[in-house]
Amino acid sequence: MSDQQKVPMTKAHKKDESLPPIPDERSGFLPIETNWFDRLFISVVIWIALSLFWFRFVEPAGISIWVSNAISLALAYIIIRRG
Template identity: 55%
Template structure:
């Protein structure tokens, strides 16, 4: 007779609502960066250069990869 299988439940540590690995978080960061650039070009590029958005997108991507 087999013993019942038990699963250890560990609390999720990141802020993303799904279980992810580093590749998933990197992909989310890239998609978010593209989205930020499109919004930036539509609304803010007249006043603030696009390289500011690039720096912001890279910083957010690094944060998502490390903490997500």
């Protein structure tokens, strides 16, 4: 223990001024902290839910499922890029 340098506790916990600051997390419109994979998962779940809704209620009226896929793709882009 005698060969260790004794440093006062106030200096031991002082932040190093030479380190760059840690960037703040980018905040989006989702109310939770997410990474890109979380946002991708949310997009896939929305795509499946919208497809099931579309098959049950909208497609019998004559509108193709491809419209639902286009809407899901646009939502996925918005969620992944800005969410």
